[in-house]
Amino acid sequence: MKTVKHGTYFWQGSEACAEAAILAGCRFFAGYPITPASEIAENLAKRLPQVGGIPIQMEDEIASIGAVIGASWAGAKAMTATSGPGFSLMQENIGYAFMTETPCVIVDVQRAGPSTGQATKCAQGDVMQARWGTHGDYSAMVLSPNSPQEMFTLTMRAFNLAEKYRTPVILLSDEVVAHMREKVAVPPVEKIEIINRKKPKADEKAFFGLVEVPPMPAVGEGFKVAVTGSTHDEYGIRFTSDPKVHRRLVERLNNKIQNHIEEIADLESYNVEDCKIGVVSYGCTSRAVYEAVENAEAQGVKTGYVRLKTLWPFPEKTIKKLAEKAEKIIVPEMNLRQIFYEVERAAEGKAKVIPINKIGGGELITPEEIMHKILEEAKKGDG
């Protein structure tokens, strides 16, 4: 078993993530032990050497993502995996990866915070950190799987997006999705799309601009590439006092993501065209929505849902469309309101947005709780 073969497997989410990374071409992993993400490191520690790749455990999460960035500039697809406390430490280098256009994948298996919180318990409290965790003006690309199958498909997608847009991509998983075991279908090789970064031609010199996503050389290839997290021109040379150079760089870095929301934002939806109550959810919580919606419909309430597979960039247009049809939108999440405000903003007052929040002890929001809220709100009417 060099890379995993076409077939169906009974995998833990973390295992699916590790196998997908290898299949996507990842050949370097650096990480630091943390619950509930350590299984990804353990799987890759065993599997990467078998395919000629390198796993290494670093001294902390700062070093882990640093090594990943170095590996990426050495031409490799590279990944790290962590949870909340480690994700906080990585923010500095996430900003650096964004500023230097370094493709890489960061997996955050969410647990209950703030701080050490409840290390083994599921939560969805890192949604805003994934969007705004580092300093300065930047745009994040964040994917949200809700099953081991999606730990597989979205890990592959994370690598493809990172390579295509030359930017760090965050796979925002959670304890439940990463630890549960389910069937995972691995498609045949010919059906798998693998995107690799655009390489420069021999005479090219602009690796940091002129086009939306510039080509990326590796070190040692003779391009004499100058990489810096300071404001730099199209050729990588520092310009730390020219306002025009800064605007040109930072606006392009943001626009290359914001101008492609339609392509990047991925979601699953049901009945959004014809529902009275809509539900917007993601990650582990979204698993309860299917049953809740089915049961609410069985009781005569026209219900629909949007399940976000991409949290950032946020699919405003889709939510706006839902708000135009639905009277009310329910947003269940395992935090004290994070995507809720984003949905409310996108709804522009066209639908009333109602939160369901639960934190602590890894207790999930149940299908019954969501269904009762749907029925209750349907009964209340517009008020």
Place this chain on the structure above:
Amino acid sequence: MAEKFSVKKYLRDLKLPFCPGCGAFAVMDAFLKAVYELGYEDLSRFVFCSGIGCASWIPSPYFMADSIHTPHGRSIPVATGVKLLKPDLNVVVFGGDGDIAGIGLSHFIHAARRNLDILVIMVNNMVYGMTGGQVAPTTPLKAKTTTTPYGSFEYPLDMAKLAAAAGANYVARWTTAHPNQLKEAIKKAIQTKGFRFIEAVSQCPTAYGRRAGFKNAGEMIKWFRENAIPLWQAEKLDEDSLAQKIVVGEFVERKRPTLVEAVYRIIEEAQKTEEN
């Protein structure tokens, strides 16, 4: 070596950013001379990683080479990724004492422990120069800086001893008053495998010297020359007599197996096991 040595052939056509009298010029010169004397016509077989601070600007972007200018203190982790993926390239880290001995210290110790195959050149000017002269982990006891106006009340860290204890294969310390020894140490370090550390004690007349009582760069270099003592002499002195001295020389020279060797052996074995 028909052509005469000139730093220019290794540099981009940019104005260097250092203050007049800065020790970075001497360290840059020693490094490029070492490279030249080893027969490298250009820097295409080198990758430079550096963090934040004046010394980090020595390679980035001035060297005509691949250079990665990382966040403060993070040059060694980035160099770890580069070296593991590109074992055939010479990976060299330049940094100041704030970058390497302050914010990046943990990475430094662990890279030495792993015997990662990189050369770290720490330009120790005993102060945070770029930010205006604050106390550093290397500032001598009682020295006046902007954040220790009454004199520093902390002991400085001996980075050469630390590197040797942590497991480096080669460790040397020289000063900008010893340009030839510094150059020779760099040559030896480039030719050695494993983790190599060179501390270049260097003058910062702008942010350190003028508050510490030196009139100019020349006075600081004179101070280095007069207070430097070789390792073998230092071994005979007690701690108090050593407090004002700069111990110079080669601290360690050994051939412990390196990280790159170990990692690639594991990959080879894992692939063999898979085939059987």
